[in-house]
Amino acid sequence: xxxxxxxxxxxxxxxxxxxxxxxxxxxxxxxxxxxxxxxxxxxxxxxxxxxxxxxxxxxxxxxxxxxxxxxxxxxxxxxxxxxxxxxxxxxxxxxxxxxxxxxxxxxxxxxxxxxxxxxxxxxxxxxxxxxxxxxxxxxxxxxxxxxxxxxxxxxxxxxxxxxxxxxxxxxxxxxxxxxxxxxxxxxxxxxxxxxxxxxxxxxxxxxxxxxxxxxxxxxxxxxxxxxxxxxxxxxxxxxxxxxxxxxxxxxxxxxxxxxxxxxxxxxxxxxxxxxxxxxxxxxxxxxxxxxxxxxxxxxxxxxxxxxxxxxxxxxxxxxxxxxxxxxxxxxxxxxxxxxxxxxxxxxxxxxxxxxxxxxxxxxxxxxxxxxxxxxxxxxxxx
Numbered sequence: 001x002x003x004x005x006x007x008x009x010x011x012x013x014x015x016x017x018x019x020x021x022x023x024x025x026x027x028x029x030x031x032x033x034x035x036x037x038x039x040x041x042x043x044x045x046x047x048x049x050x051x052x053x054x055x056x057x058x059x060x061x062x063x064x065x066x067x068x069x070x071x072x073x074x075x076x077x078x079x080x081x082x083x084x085x086x087x088x089x090x091x092x093x094x095x096x097x098x099x100x101x102x103x104x105x106x107x108x109x110x111x112x113x114x115x116x117x118x119x120x121x122x123x124x125x126x127x128x129x130x131x132x133x134x135x136x137x138x139x140x141x142x143x144x145x146x147x148x149x150x151x152x153x154x155x156x157x158x159x160x161x162x163x164x165x166x167x168x169x170x171x172x173x174x175x176x177x178x179x180x181x182x183x184x185x186x187x188x189x190x191x192x193x194x195x196x197x198x199x200x201x202x203x204x205x206x207x208x209x210x211x212x213x214x215x216x217x218x219x220x221x222x223x224x225x226x227x228x229x230x231x232x233x234x235x236x237x238x239x240x241x242x243x244x245x246x247x248x249x250x251x252x253x254x255x256x257x258x259x260x261x262x263x264x265x266x267x268x269x270x271x272x273x274x275x276x277x278x279x280x281x282x283x284x285x286x287x288x289x290x291x292x293x294x295x296x297x298x299x300x301x302x303x304x305x306x307x308x309x310x311x312x313x314x315x316x317x318x319x320x321x322x323x324x325x326x327x328x329x330x331x332x333x334x335x336x337x338x339x340x341x342x343x344x345x346x347x348x349x350x351x352x353x354x355x356x357x358x359x360x361x362x363x364x365x366x367x368x369x370x371x372x373x374x375x376x377x378x379x380x381x382x
Contacts, residue, residue: 001026003045005058011041014375018043021368028056028205029356030263031372034271036349037279042264048205048357059191061203061260062355063244065336068194068259071269072161073112073293073315074285075168075179081289084171087112087314094170095137101144110149111163112314113297117145118163119156119304120232129237131252133175136162146229147303154303155310157233161256164315177253187282190269192261195253204250204260205357209241210338229304266342266353270333274344274351290346294318294332310364319343323364326352327377335365341373352376 001022007015011033018031028046032039048054079085085094087109092099098106110116121139129135140162146154156163165176172179177195185192193200243249249258272278277285294313299320301307311320316332325331325343333343333352338359343352352373360366 001045003043005043006041007043008040011376011379013379014041014372015043017371017375018045022046025358026356026368027052027208027358028060029354030056030060030062032263032267032353033376034267034351037271037275039264039268044263050206050208056205059203059262060205061191061200061262062205062340062357063207064259064261064266064340064355065257065338066157067266067334067336067340067342069160069256070316070334070342071180071184071192071194071259072164072176072255074184075176076112076164077289077293077315078183078285079168079171081286085167091167094167095141097141100142103145103149106149108167109314111160111167113153113312114156114160115150115153115298116156116163117147117149118143118159119146119154119229120159121236122232125237127238130158130239130254131248133162133253137166152303153298153310153312154229155305156256158254158256159233161254165253165255175253176255184284187284188268188272188279190261190265192259192265192269194255194259196250196260200260201247201250207244208358209244210359210361230306233304261355263353263355266355267351269351270342270344270353271351274346274349294330324370326373335369339366339369341365341369348380
């Protein structure tokens, strides 16, 4: 399978590993690295459809699942940076209806760190509710937390985006997808969107969902007990495996889970964060905002993911033994279910992005992305 693009000779090992991934069954993918603001790697290859009739192009857009959470967090941090949101203030200051069910004192920062206790909604939601903003935020405002906010943490797989996004909307007036597009993506020229326009639909890769085999699909195992937070988090509202390829889902704004972009855009976004919030003379965040965003808030057994260890800052996962974003001790980013991943290494001033269309087992990235990350660091050795 021919790989296209450009690759600094220092990263020949990364190109080699990327090429080998297609020999091992990769269908379509892209990988990119930004080093101290310079795009040093941008490679793509394979096909954008399972029938292998559409070649993957430089501007092919891939669904990145929870890799969307990093850009979503950046929107709220920018508003905080600009003095428009106090992360220590109660959510109800900006979203009064959120005060229901004893949540009147919950601070905004708990929405970002997966500690607020709203990973799921108990009452049954109709199919398609994840594409209806008002339905989701009204349900979350009325929901009683599954645990006392701040006492533990648990992955808010879908609800995270509506919680963060509604604060952005109440403060700014724009939806989170529009805010991201106008205030962060456009200034940096990032080909990454949360909610696609009709003109962008034709560029999307067709995702190949996880198999419906319980031995190879971790979601099926986790959702067997219907009364648990993890089951409700991933099955309420009901979401079919094929819905990720529907135009309705691609057009919707689901800020925890349905960003579409290129690896180059993910890499450039994290490359900006790795440089303290500035790239090409454009400053989007202050170093202080990034330091706060990447300060540990929660670490240990995850109350939603059945005790799997997770580690969070404010909106970003922090590197640890299960999700190791390279070798830097201060690295942070976010993976997406099925394989995509993006991260920043502020010590090396490096941003990394990987997107693909053949989803594999894993809630927090998989072997393909981590092999590419290892190759990046092998290339950086003196």
